[in-house]
Amino acid sequence: MLIVGPLLFLNRSSIMLALKYSSFEIEAGTDEAGRGCLAGPVVAGAVILPPDFNHPLLNDSKQLSEKKREFLRPIIEKEALAYAVAFVDQGQIDEINILNASILAMHNSLDRLGLVPEFIVVDGNKFKNYKNIPHKTIVKGDGKFLNIAAASILAKTYRDEFMFKAHQNHPEYHWNRNKGYPTSEHRQAIREFGSSPLHRKSFKLLPEQLKLDL
Numbered sequence: 749m750l751i752v753g754p755l756l757f758l759n760r761s762s763i764m765l766a767l768k769y770s771s772f773e774i775e776a777g778t779d780e781a782g783r784g785c786l787a788g789p790v791v792a793g794a795v796i797l798p799p800d801f802n803h804p805l806l807n808d809s810k811q812l813s814e815k816k817r818e819f820l821r822p823i824i825e826k827e828a829l830a831y832a833v834a835f836v837d838q839g840q841i842d843e844i845n846i847l848n849a850s851i852l853a854m855h856n857s858l859d860r861l862g863l864v865p866e867f868i869v870v871d872g873n874k875f876k877n878y879k880n881i882p883h884k885t886i887v888k889g890d891g892k893f894l895n896i897a898a899a900s901i902l903a904k905t906y907r908d909e910f911m912f913k914a915h916q917n918h919p920e921y922h923w924n925r926n927k928g929y930p931t932s933e934h935r936q937a938i939r940e941f942g943s944s945p946l947h948r949k950s951f952k953l954l955p956e957q958l959k960l961d962l
Contacts (some may be wrong), residue, residue: 764804765894767797769869769884774829776865777895778854779872781809781903783846785928786938786953787921787946788911789835790846792853793902796830796863797895806897808890809904821905824898831898832860833906842950851876857899871896918944 768775780792806824809817825831834856841849854870855878868875868883871890875883886892890900908927915923920941926934928946938953947953 764802765807765892765897767799767801767894769886769889769893770867770882772865772867773799774863774865775867775869775895776830776858776861777869777871777889777893777897777899778857779870779890779896779900779903780850780853781900781907782928783850784930786930786934786948786951787838787923787928787944788914789837789907790841790849790853791833791835791903791907791910792850792857793833793899793906794831794854794857794861795824795828795895795898795902796861796865797898798827798829801827801894803894806894806901808888808897809900811891812901814908817901817905817908820898820901824901828898830862831902832857832862833902834860835906835910838946838948841948845950846948847874850874854878869893869896871900914946918946 774796776794776796778792778794780790782788782790803823805816805820834853836849836853851874858868858878865881868878868881869889870883870885873885873887875885889896911923911927921937921944922933935954943953
């Protein structure tokens, strides 16, 4: 049984998100992945969904298993009216700080869309004006709106793919498992091996103030 409301509806197994926030026909959702990592890029996705899009599994990427994210990615890419992904690497993160790098990645992903959005919804509470297009920041928006959730899944899966490939060159950091996040395993590897070219020099790589060979 479905209970339909203005923003979401329920079924027996999940809460379905609203399609979009505004009444504009072409609304893009955007989100980033990797902001809290010690290594690698920050990656942003931007997605414009068709007005009839729906999928019962689509949710905030952090609430989904890796298997479900990988299952949803080709569905999003096939059915979206437009989608794009953009990377900002660790060097630029160190130059402009992680907040500015995250916003830059989102702007770059919007630049690459095949359609110009009339409105933009952004996960979080920080954003900079993009080409004078109206926007709305929404805290935990990836758990409220399908277009932001779709963007979060693309950002997360593309970044995970990048870090898995980086693991082949730097297996000592176990990026295939931690994807660059500050796990105890990752930090222990930094203690043992020092930092790599992919580590963010502006970040506190270890809780203790060790002098690293950066």
